[in-house]
Amino acid sequence: MTVLERLNLDVEEGAFCTIVGASGCGKSTFLRMLLSQETPSRGRIELDGAPLPGEPTSDRGIVFQKYSVFPHLTVEDNLILAREFERSRLFGRSFGSSRKAARAEIDDTLEKIGLGSARLKYPAQLSGGMQQRLAIAQALLKRPKVLLLDEPFGALDPGIRADMHDLLLGLWEELQMTVFMVTHDIREAFKLGTRILVFDKIRHDPQAPDAYGATITYDLPLTRKDAGPPPELAGLAMNADTSTGASA
């Protein structure tokens, strides 16, 4: 089965790419390829001019719509564990190596993410927005150059979403990450992105529905923050909204 085909793009460091497209057209697969959880059957992906490592590494962090944190650990302990796990993966054994350094880094991350007052709470005591903050904090502890977000705010109320947008844009500016974010919300895509990638399947063979994959049909720079889609993409906005309904 071909999920994606003929992708050819060059993303500048520090870009905020938003990704939209119909349900099932391969957006999550694209993120998984950027994370090295999936390997393209043809072609190559490079990061800073070198082939992408064959497995997920700390230069890339990911946040999903629903993130499974350890329910029996507090916010703080979830972060300590995530950090220790990351360090031990990178440097071999380092558990307990520098409690002080760990504490300072976690304090800093909790502060950045606005979870300082919830550090001793358990995930079940957190709102959806706070749980996603925790998920983002865990991804940030890797100090990723590339942050991958798969519908991270899809389950949140609109008011909370707006707060999360401010938080994310602040982190993106401060940490100078390159971001790829899948969303079903076209307004969110235009508000947050510096570039929008639209995935669509344009080649169809009725005899062999799986023969062709989706590709990037629009790849547009975005300059007007908070502006809606331009008139030529009004139809696209409708399609994207439709797909939201279909997948809900």
Ligand SMILES: Nc1ncnc2c1ncn2[C@@H]1O[C@H](COP(=O)(O)OP(=O)(O)OP(=O)(O)O)[C@@H](O)[C@H]1O
């Ligand atoms: N592990 C898997 N094994 C087999 N097929 C898969 C697997 N994961 C995804 N697919 C298929 O690959 C295609 C693309 O899936 P993907 O999840 O990337 O789409 P998507 O655009 O992210 O969808 P959505 O917007 O609904 O999340 C789908 O047809 C899906 O059925």
